[in-house]
Amino acid sequence: MWRGGSNTRTCKRRFFSSPTRSRHHRPPYMLHSRGSQHLKAMAEVDHLAAERATARFDVEEMKVAWAGSRHAVHVADRMARLVASDPVFRKDNRTMLSRKELFKDTLRKAAHAWKRIVELRLTEEEADLLRQYVDQPGYVDLHWGMFVPAIKGQGTEEQQHKWLPLAYKFQIIGCYAQTELGHGSNVQGLETTATFDPKTDEFVIHSPTLTSSKWWPGGLGKASTHAVVYARLITEGKDYGIHGFIVQLRSLEDHSPLPGVTLGDIGGKFGSGAYNSMDNGVLRFDHVRIPRDQMLMRLSQVTREGKYVHSNVPKQLLYGTMVYVRQSIVADASKALSRAVCIAVRYSAVRKQFGSQDGGPETQVLNYKTQQSRLFPLLASAYAFRFVGDWLNWLYTDVTQKLEAKDFSTLQEAHACTAGLKAVTTSVTADAIEECRKLCGGHGYLNSSGLPELFAVYVPACTYEGDNVVLLLQLASGKQPVGTMAYMGKVQYLMQCKSAVSSAEDWLNPDAIQEAFEARALRMAVNCAQNISQAASQEEAAGFYERSPDLLEAAVAHIQLIIVTKFIEKVHQEIPGHGVKEQLQALCNVYALYILHKHLGDFLATGCITPRQGALANEQLGKLYAQVRPNAVALVDAFNYTDHYLGSVLGRYDGDVYPALYEEAWKDPLNETVVPEGYHEYLRPLIKQQQLKLSRL
């Protein structure tokens, strides 16, 4: 019933040479090296070959473990190469385009991607991957990712039959218009109205206030012809709350707004390039009429006479599209995190600083223990999020099948897990991308490192599809100890158990880890429950409000337990390939012990472990880093990203970073002329004035 459609996860080129730059103005490097021919020859050198030679596992098999199957590796590989080899999909100077150029470039890429999908008769799986590797946020993300799933999940069969073929062939372009200027998190607070008029058998869609303006929907600003609009349904004088409606916004002939519709883009966003390729929009309705059958009527209906009829299903199914997207955001977190980590690991192996007393080689920064202790937990987190994402996708599919059979028992569990995992994985990933930037030193701050853009594109994931704090509070309000909360059934044991760890190696035992994480999560939840009842003797809601900061931490502890558990379960499975299982085991331990170390206060405060056991965990963590070190480059190679997709001179597969950085700098529009624009206006008069003053002294 929730089932969405395809899961999209998904220039004007300024040429290097300019008429005003003579040969003498070419960068010194280019003069010495005979330009790109030399660069090409150098690119054949693998500066990371020595690193790859130290790997103690079969990288090809690790690619399979990461991608999920041999088939998945093969398809992803083919699509990534298809995109990388197509000049239309070049993205290397995207950050230098103006907003208008960038948006037009997005339209061009989306149209070209569609053309290739049709020409090559790509399957849905291949098309999704192709769009993902194009790697530029645009209206298609919302069309496939939210508009189509909303119709599938909330439309009747008849409605699906009518609208989906139009959407599948791009005869209409759709977006998801829920959030308003005044309300985003509080969906029940939305103000747009859809009032049924029985005389004409139509709904009248209206924006009664400024704050009811739709605000943020991606693809709405400039591209979409239609939207699923969420509005308060009013019939027979009664407000029945929020429902979805399909509304046409623009003419299919000339793209002009339909009568009564006011819409546009909401303006520039964080970072250069980045999410500015997306036309997030504003939309107001002035008594716009739509036929009654454009209300999405799978969950509830309005009859010809205006009677409101609610089907015998939970009303929360209205939120199904959000659940669908939240689970895909968890998978996206592992992609974004693994990209950042891939860049930081490869560059850290290339970059050398200090360590040479007598002119000998300097130390690779990856050999510094501090660099390892910052970077390897992020590498482990990328793998952890990948596997928990796979599990969540399984859970979502399972719940969807149950819903089809009118079994709603796991709905709450699916909501809690998607909300909590979305919140934790996106928050960690956003922070981790910034950490990777710092791990790359000064060069990480350059756009050509790929990290600033990755960060700017990624950070809104902490806000969209539910603000992370709001979602964690949803998780904290869950009541039933079912599914992933089943450990709460062991309350008596977990409230008093004592960890048996007595040596650093004991922390390699998954049972010891599992028990410590379960006890910590349970004791934090129980403490919260006790504090809530003490804080508010009369009202539970007041206690909840009072203790919400503690509830957040308890929710995070529960989610970290799920991630650790799913990683341990993964490692327990049969995993083919020389050394693959051992590497994943090491990463699983790194992830768990790093969380334990970082949140040691929780583990100690709840009495789950002793300070000595905490110190032993840290000791073991250091040993694990040493184990990961020779495999680090191969572990990021297993992500199998093309240089095009990574979009980073620091993360190049061949590690030939410096010539690439050097060449990239000269592409900047500022370097199109040797003497900058504005020199004669501002610099020369200033310098001359000063010279004159000095000559008078």
Ligand SMILES: CCC/C=C/C(=O)SCCNC(=O)CCNC(=O)[C@H](O)C(C)(C)COP(=O)([O-])OP(=O)([O-])OC[C@H]1O[C@@H](n2cnc3c(N)ncnc32)[C@H](O)[C@@H]1OP(=O)([O-])[O-]
């Ligand atoms: C590429 C980027 C594109 C981005 C797109 C967007 O951002 S689109 C815009 C994205 N916007 C957002 O993400 C907005 C975020 N805000 C929201 O999702 C909601 O307003 C809310 C969940 C915070 C509150 O909901 P509420 O006001 O209804 O109040 P309440 O808390 O009392 O809940 C009532 C009951 O419903 C349950 N339940 C709730 N959700 C779900 C669910 N998904 N499934 C199943 N169940 C759910 C809940 O557990 C409770 O159950 P109980 O205890 O009665 O058995």
Ligand SMILES: Cc1cc2nc3c(=O)[nH]c(=O)nc-3n(C[C@H](O)[C@H](O)[C@H](O)COP(=O)(O)OP(=O)(O)OC[C@H]3O[C@@H](n4cnc5c(N)ncnc54)[C@H](O)[C@@H]3O)c2cc1C
């Ligand atoms: C890039 C981007 C793309 C988007 N795309 C779409 C789209 O396609 N369609 C669409 O409909 N919407 C879209 N949105 C909107 C998005 O879903 C909302 O911005 C999001 O749900 C957060 O809501 P808000 O903006 O109202 O935040 P607010 O709720 O106003 O949050 C402000 C602060 O208040 C805190 N807060 C709020 N409520 C509580 C509470 N109960 N307890 C404690 N703290 C609280 C939050 O934690 C936050 O710190 C998009 C947003 C962005 C940034």
